[in-house]
Amino acid sequence: MSGAGPKGPRLGLGLSEDVDLLRFEQQAREAEAAPGPAPATPGEWIRQNLFSGPVNALLTLASGTFVLFVAYQILSFVFVSAQWEVVQVGMRGYMIGGFPVDEAWRVWASAYLVIVLAGLSYGVSARRLRPSAGQAAVGAVIVAVAGAIVFFTAQTALVRALTAGVAPAVFAGALVGRLLGRKILKPLVVAWVLVFPAIMIVVRGFDGVPPSEWEGFFFNIIAATVGIVASFPLGLLLALGRRSELPAVRVASVGFIELFRGVPLVAWLIFSKFVVDLVLPPQMVIPDIVKAFVAMTFFSAAYVGEIVRGGLQGVPAGQYEAARALGLSTTRMMALIVLPQALRSTIPAMISHFISLFKDTSLFVAIEVTDLLAAARRSASSLQYFGRDMETLLFAGLIFWAVAFSMSRWSQRLEVRLGVGRR
Amino acid sequence: MADRSATAGIEKAGDDRMIVADDVVKSFGHFQALKGVSMALNKAETVVIVGPSGSGKSTFIRTINRLERHDAGRIFVDGIELTDDIRNIAQIRSEIGMVFQSFNLFPHLTVLQNIGLAPRNVRRWPKKKAEEKVMQLLERVGIPEQAHKYPAELSGGQQQRVAIARALAMEPKIMLFDEPTSALDPEMIKEVLDVIEELAESGMTMIVVSHEIGFARHVADRVMLFDDGLLIEEAPPNRFFDDPQHERTKRFLSQIL
Structure with a gap:
């Protein structure tokens, strides 16, 4: 399916050509949907797709051998040599840590x-x-x-x-x-x-239970949720601010984005813990974790702002003009016409960013939060299970992957429902 | 050409002129798109503007509802002068419907939502009233069965008719058409022109930028030629096409006829 796709009427030059283009894309979609002539037998399919020439046959053999080898290694580890007891014992620690x-x-x-x-x-x-x-x-x-x-x-x-x-x-x-x-x-x-x-x-x-005792996978989930929910509206404001007609707002937005995007998240987390106290009056105490959440939110908002800005650039000028000509106020124009189109086209990039933010919650280990990953590593360094890192890391990876994969599937459903790339 | 007394007496009640432009000037950077255009449009009158591309005809009608801000001169719409005041601009825009060359329908909304959006959100009509209005307008432009489709599912001609219905939904006193058929396949032009013609006959005040000479002859009360940012000639269609006074008009007509 084409990425951008027809967004209804386009601006500009040969509109009759655009109509042809629409028709062309429709045909392309139909062609994609229709299955080609089905091969008669599985043997036929293999010959057509895997052994259609000497080079192809060689590639098939080489890559097939490699895949089988890796799969054998992994499966024999998972089902034969791995000792999963470490995961079983550490499970509560992985999920909720010291909660x-x-x-x-x-x-x-x-x-x-x-x-x-x-x-x-x-x-x-x-x-x-x-x-x-x-x-x-x-x-x-x-x-x-x-x-x-x-x-x-x-x-x-x-x-x-x-x-x-x-x-x-x-x-x-x-x-x-x-x-x-x-x-x-x-x-x-x-x-x-x-x-x-x-x-x-x-x-x-x-x-x-106070936030300082939130640990394990529970912490990853909470931190990611806070980061996503808080940074989305802030990023939206940054994107709009960057396009503001007021120079002060524009400069402030650009400055915010460049500042927070330009320094690694780990550094911001550590800064938030140690540096913020230098500028705050001593009687004012903010829990470390709250400061870190704010830092993560700002960091993420900078990215969200740039993603949304990209989406805004994809909305044709004619959409603004049509909205204005109907007498819509600027606020309504943005809320009803521009942002829905801009945000719809940013779903893939936005979800990618949120998945990466979710995984980055492991970086809170830099300020001594024992998240899932830290808990997994810790359980493999205990005296009894020393060296069982493969098991614990595989398990932690599986959990992270399952959540990230769910987010990805959900975003695909969202795209289908909103008709991304179709209208 | 330039009627220097255009704005005289415009504030007086009972004036029949819906649009008065007096020496309107507009530049984009160093390019002067409008070099002083003056004209007046009476109630229920249809004016067709023709002219080569870059002649300022589109820019001119875009200044009337403030999609472009004019640099100098004055514009009155239904007796109200167009100023920088936002409320004033909103009021004038709600009295003017505009149809674009490239339709500019909202692709994420259905036909029903496209047309009902402004009545609901600007006029604050209740949902039911807005929907009745939408269906009535779709009947008028001949595509009531398309109400629940998305713009991308319609033909160009149907899209442009939806765009006309959308502009009419605000019950404007004036309609502006910016080359409404230039983007259409030839076989779809007529269905759109028919709707515009019906609108003209119903007494709507309209400015149409168009190259459809047959349509202009048939529907316009007056035809104007723009060239190089100036209004060169204006006359009733018969005289404009059959007996043009200006050399520039003759040349233009010989090129397109």
């Missing part, structure tokens, strides 16, 4: 809140977007892997039950969402807006 065990229900409650909401949302959208067989297969594999991990690692019956309950919760949510359909769309949006404050209350309220 007080007696308060762990707060994390479970938060997790279930998100899980049920996700299920509901999936159910509502699945009405119009059925997953294909391939998607369903990928989903089934992930569920099977997750189930196996739960089965082999859970240390108490309660944890086993709660983890196993995730799947039914998602399923029930999806079913309810599917039954109710778009009727609950607005309440769902409100619920998603309120879910983060709700989690903060569940975790911190009623003699809860």
Whole structure:
């Protein structure tokens, strides 16, 4: 599918040519959709695609051997030589680190809140977007892997039950969402807006757990959420500020972006911990983690601002003119006409950035936060399990990957729903 | 040509002139697009502007609703002078509908939403009233069945008719058309011109920048030739096409006819 695609009428010169172009793209899409002449047998398919000439055959043999070798090495490690006990013992540490065990229900409650909401949302959208067989297969594999991990690692019956309950919760949510359909769309949006404050209350309220004790994967999730939710609106403002007619606003936006983008995130995190106190009056104490969250938000907002700016540049001048000619105020023009088009085209870049921000929450190790990755490494340096880094890192990597992959799939559904590249 | 007394008495009530331009000047950098254009447009009158590209005809109609800010001279729309005041500009824009060469429909909105957007958000109409208006307008431009499609799913002619309906949705007193058929395939030009003609017959006050000579002859009350940032000649269509007074007009007509 073409990246930019036709955005309805274009500006400019040969508009009749543009119409032809639209037609051409439509034909191209149809050609893409239609499968070519299907090969008669699997043997035929292999001959056509893998051994169509001497060079191709050689390449197929070489790469095939390499892939098989790597796969054999990995599988033999995972199923034969690995000792997964280290992961089993360290599981709680990976998930919540030093979070007080007696308060762990707060994390479970938060997790279930998100899980049920996700299920509901999936159910509502699945009405119009059925997953294909391939998607369903990928989903089934992930569920099977997750189930196996739960089965082999859970240390108490309660944890086993709660983890196993995730799947039914998602399923029930999806079913309810599917039954109710778009009727609950607005309440769902409100619920998603309120879910983060709700989690903060569940975790911190009623003699809860202070941020300094948030650790493990729970920390990664919270930090990424804070970073994404806070940096998106700030980045939007930076992008608009960069295009402002007021020179002061423009200079300030550019300065902010260049400053925060130009220094590594790790450096900002450390600065936030040690340097901010130098400029603040001594009686003013801000928790380290809050300062670091602010630093991460600013860092991310600089990127979001540039991504949005790119999207804004893709909106043709004619769109502004049409909106103005209708008498829309500048605010309405931006909110109703320009930003929806600009943001839609930035979804791939934006999600990429947010995935990378999610993974970068591991960098909080620089200010002594034990996140999932740090917990994994630590558990492999204990006396009993010394040297079991492969197991712990593989597991941590799998968790990070699963979340990043989910974000990516979600963004693809969003693109389909919003018709990116089609209109 | 330049009617120097154009603005005299414009503030008086009962004036029939919907648009008065007096010595309007506009430059882009060193390029002077308008070198002092004066004209007046009466209520229910249709003026067709012709001229070579770069002659300032598009720039001129764009100054009337402030898509371009004029550097000097004065413009009155329905008795209100166009100034830098934002409220004044908003008011004037809500009285003028504009149709663009490249349609400029909003690609992320359906036809219904495209047309209903301004009534809902500028006029603050309730949803039901706006939708009724939209359907009525779609009937008028002949494509009620396309209401729930997106612009990219329509032909060029249909898109331009939606754009006309969108401009009409604000119930403007004046319509400006900036080469409304130049971007269309030949077989789609007529369906758009028919809509514009129907509009002219219904008593709308209009300025149409167009190269459709047949249309101009048929629909215009007056035809104007712009060249090099100046209004060269204006006359009723018969005289303009059959007996042009200016050498420049004769040359232009000989090139396009």
